[in-house]
Amino acid sequence: MVSVVKRDLLLAVRHRSELVNPLLFFLIVVSLFPLSLEPDPRMLATIGGGVIWVAALLAGMLALDAMFRPDFEDGTLEQLVLSPQPVAALALAKVFAHWLVSGLPLMLMAPLLGVLMNLPGEAMLALLATLAVGTPVISLVGAIGVALTVGLRRSGVLLSLLVLPLYIPVLIFGAAAAGDAAAGQSIAGPVLFIGAMLVLALTLAPLAIGAALRISLE
Amino acid sequence: MNQIPFGSLEEFLAMGGYAAYVWPVYIIALAVLVANLVIPFRTERRILRDIARRLRREQRGMQ
Amino acid sequence: MWVWFHKLGSPRHFYRISGRLLPWLTALAVGLLAVGLAWGLVFSPPDYQQGETVRIMYIHVPAAVMSMVVYAVMAAAGFVYLVWRIKLADLVAAASAPVGAWFTVLALVTGSLWGKPMWGTWWAWDARLTAELILLFLYLGYMALYNAIEDRRSAGRAAAVLALVGVVNLPIIHYSVEWWYTLHQGPTTRGMRIAGTVHPDMRYPLLTMMLAFGVYYAAVLLKRTRCLVLETERDSAWVRELVKTT
Numbered sequence: 001m002v003s004v005v006k007r008d009l010l011l012a013v014r015h016r017s018e019l020v021n022p023l024l025f026f027l028i029v030v031s032l033f034p035l036s037l038e039p040d041p042r043m044l045a046t047i048g049g050g051v052i053w054v055a056a057l058l059a060g061m062l063a064l065d066a067m068f069r070p071d072f073e074d075g076t077l078e079q080l081v082l083s084p085q086p087v088a089a090l091a092l093a094k095v096f097a098h099w100l101v102s103g104l105p106l107m108l109m110a111p112l113l114g115v116l117m118n119l120p121g122e123a124m125l126a127l128l129a130t131l132a133v134g135t136p137v138i139s140l141v142g143a144i145g146v147a148l149t150v151g152l153r154r155s156g157v158l159l160s161l162l163v164l165p166l167y168i169p170v171l172i173f174g175a176a177a178a179g180d181a182a183a184g185q186s187i188a189g190p191v192l193f194i195g196a197m198l199v200l201a202l203t204l205a206p207l208a209i210g211a212a213l214r215i216s217l218e
Numbered sequence: 219m220n221q222i223p224f225g226s227l228e229e230f231l232a233m234g235g236y237a238a239y240v241w242p243v244y245i246i247a248l249a250v251l252v253a254n255l256v257i258p259f260r261t262e263r264r265i266l267r268d269i270a271r272r273l274r275r276e277q278r279g280m281q
Numbered sequence: 282m283w284v285w286f287h288k289l290g291s292p293r294h295f296y297r298i299s300g301r302l303l304p305w306l307t308a309l310a311v312g313l314l315a316v317g318l319a320w321g322l323v324f325s326p327p328d329y330q331q332g333e334t335v336r337i338m339y340i341h342v343p344a345a346v347m348s349m350v351v352y353a354v355m356a357a358a359g360f361v362y363l364v365w366r367i368k369l370a371d372l373v374a375a376a377s378a379p380v381g382a383w384f385t386v387l388a389l390v391t392g393s394l395w396g397k398p399m400w401g402t403w404w405a406w407d408a409r410l411t412a413e414l415i416l417l418f419l420y421l422g423y424m425a426l427y428n429a430i431e432d433r434r435s436a437g438r439a440a441a442v443l444a445l446v447g448v449v450n451l452p453i454i455h456y457s458v459e460w461w462y463t464l465h466q467g468p469t470t471r472g473m474r475i476a477g478t479v480h481p482d483m484r485y486p487l488l489t490m491m492l493a494f495g496v497y498y499a500a501v502l503l504k505r506t507r508c509l510v511l512e513t514e515r516d517s518a519w520v521r522e523l524v525k526t527t
Contacts, residue, residue, distance in 0.1 A: 144446055148439045152429050161425055162443060165418040166450050169457035176464060197453065208446055211363070215438045223326050230323070234333035239394045244322060247340045250387050251314065251497065254380060255307070258504035265511045270524045 001085070001093040008097035011070075018066060019101050023109055026059035030113045041118040048117030049127055049178020050171075055113070056106050056131060057138065057167050061160055063102035064142045067094065068150045068213070077150075078217055087210035092202075095143045095209070103135030119178065126181035130174035133194045140198075140205040141166050147212035170194055290367040292510040293519045299503040306500040313493035320486035328480070337395040339486055343494040345388035345409070348416055349451070351381030351498060355423070356448035359441025369506070371437035372513065374444065375427060376505035380498060382420040388413050408462035412455050419447045433513070 012019060033051045034044055071077040080090050110131055114124040145163035149155035173190035180187050224230040233240040321339030328335035358374035361367055389410065396405045404410075423440055430436035514520050 141446075144442075148426060148443060149429070151435075155429070158422075158425055158429055161418070162422040165415050165422065165454075166446065168415055169450070169453045172457045172461045176461065193457075200449075200453075204449065208442055212439065212442050215435055215442065218432070218435050222323055224323070233336070234327060236332060236334045236398055239398050240333055240336050243337045243340050243391045243394050244318070246390055247344070247387060248318075250383055254383055254501055255310075255497070255504075258501060258508055261508045262504065262511065265508055265515075266524060269511070269515050269520065273521060273524055 001089050004080070004090055004093040005097045008094060009100065012066075012097070012101040015066075019063075019105070022059040022063040022102060023105055025062055026055050026106055026109060027113065029055040029058060030116060034116070044118045045120060045123070045182065046179070048114065048119040049123055049182075050175035051117060052110060052113050052119075052127060052178075053130075053134075053171050053175045056110070056135070057164070057171060059106060060102060060135065060138045060142065061163065063098070064139075064146050064159065064163075065156065066102075067098045067143055067146050069146075072150045072216070077213065081210075081213055081217055087213060088206035091143065091147070091209035091213065092206045095139050095205075098143070099136055099139040103139050107131040107135055120182050122181040122184075123178040126177040126187045127174075129187060129191050130177045130194055133191060133198050134170045134174045137170050137194065137198050137201050138167060140201040140209075144205055144208045144212055147209045147216060149216075150213070151216040170197060290365075290369050292369055292372070292514050293517075295369055296507055296510050296523075299507055303500065303503055303507075306496065306503065310493065310497040310500045313489060313496055317486060317490035317493045320489060325486050326480070326482050328483075331399065334395060334398050335483065337391055338483070339490045341388060341391040341395055342487060343491045344384045344391060345413060346491060347494045347498055348381055348384040348388050348413065350495070351377050351384060352416065352419070352444070352451070353448065354502075355381060356441075356444040359437075359444040362437055363441045363445075368513070369510075371434075371441070372506050372509040373502065374441065375437065376502055376509055378420060378424050378427070380501050380505070382417065382424065384494075384498075385413060385417045385420055389417065406462070408459045411462070412458045415454050415458070416451070419450075423447070 030051055033047065037043065037047075068077060071080065081087055083090070107128065110127055111124055114127060119127065142159075142163050145159050145166075148162065149159050152158065173193050177187040177190035180190065231237060231241075317339065321336055325336070325339075327333045355374045355377045358370045358377065361370035362374065392407075392410045392413065393403050396407070396410070397403050400407075423443055426443055427436050427440040430439055511520060
């Protein structure tokens with residue numbers, strides 16, 4: 001499992017430029033909101049948590065494609081699935097590696113975007129907390145979608161259709177936490193709920209991903 | 219059982235002023251329900267016809 | 282017992298049995314719907330708060346309930362297909378999807394038409410309507426995935442995985458949307474529950490309509506599955522025999 005993580009990270013580092021695209025997308029999308037509405041600082045602060053979360057979801061979706069497709073195309077995926085190790089464990093390893101180079105950077109970029117959206121300090125911290133627990137859920141659930149569609153050509157839009165509805169619970173709690181924090185309330189509830197979703201995803205998603213990969217490789 | 223709460227046909231059609239909402243609901247519902255029931259009936263007949271036609275063509279081809 | 286179970290999965294056996302059941306089932310569905318519609322539309326009282334718009338409930342609630350029941354059936358059938366490879370289960374799932382989607386659309390449209398006189402807007406982000414909208418996305422995603430994969434077997438299995446993921450998510454989605462909705466309730470509780478406590482004079486027509494929708498779904502499901510059976514088995518001997526004799 002560790003070797004899978006190491007290999008994926010090495011590959012990711014070699015294709016550094018591809019990693020940056022989702023982050024740029026993240027930045028651009030968030031910037032579109034003040035441009036399309038009015039740059040009133042108070043309004044931006046109110047919608048900031050939601051906007052950043054939506055942008056993170058969309059940017060995360062863009063990054064998903066890199067998860068299994070390259071391996072599918074050069075045959076490595078088939079070998080991984082046929083290997084003696086349980087597919088679920090390998091899937092978990094790959095998702096972890098992917099999260100390290102996609103979800104984690106998104107999370108680290110969030111404070112910058114919080115500044116753009118005029119988020120108060122507490123809201124920013126709340127955002128970071130929810131992104132920290134939420135982005136792994138995005139990666140795990142997204143991986144199921146990728147695994148189901150990896151064999152299809154031009155599966156990008158279909159992937160979004162499949163996966164975005166499943167992201168809605170994370171979005172609801174993630175965005176609400178920023179608002180809660182700005183209002184001086186505790187964010188324990190939303191963070192714990194997303195944490196619970198993370199635990200569920202960690203246990204069930206690898207199984208689904210494994211099943212989906214086997215189906216796609218038929 | 220229940221009585222009819224409408225005094226006249228006009229009252230019934232007016233639906234207490236909400237006719238613009240209640241009637242479309244029932245009309246749309248009826249349309250959806252009828253269509254979803256009728257279409258599979260026609261589809262099954264069409265499929266059977268297609269298979270029969272192909273079968274006849276095959277038999278003719280073998281003669 | 283196993284023989285019966287095996288026979289149950291046989292498309293040919295299914296076709297025969299469903300052929301005998303269907304006339305009765307269809308008649309029952311149409312009858313129940315007629316009774317329910319008459320009861321709800323004519324023979325039931327208006328609500329003292331909502332007036333005649335309460336009659337929308339007799340369509341909206343059964344449609345919404347069925348939209349979720351059908352999804353559960355779809356997921357269960359998918360599970361059976363994944364685990365036991367019974368082809369008929371895949372056909373049942375595929376046949377159910379459009380019907381469930383239509384129920385969902387009906388629930389949304391009637392919900393909107395109910396909301397307009399009640400809340401003043403064509404769309405209100407009420408917890409139930411929002412969850413119903415997300416359910417529609419799940420249905421559409423299922424159908425899109427099924428159609429996108431060319432190999433029928435793989436398509437059925439991939440869609441089954443998706444349906445199971447969806448079914449696990451449904452309670453989570455419902456809970457999240459409820460939570461989100463109560464979070465944003467204003468002091469003026471405009472967001473009253475669409476179906477609150479139901480007066481007994483309204484309960485029976487509502488139950489009749491729910492039963493009617495359920496029987497209707499069964500009839501449509503059998504019919505649609507028969508079509509899929511014919512399509513997937515068109516080259517088999519029993520289908521050829523069947524066509525020759527009709």
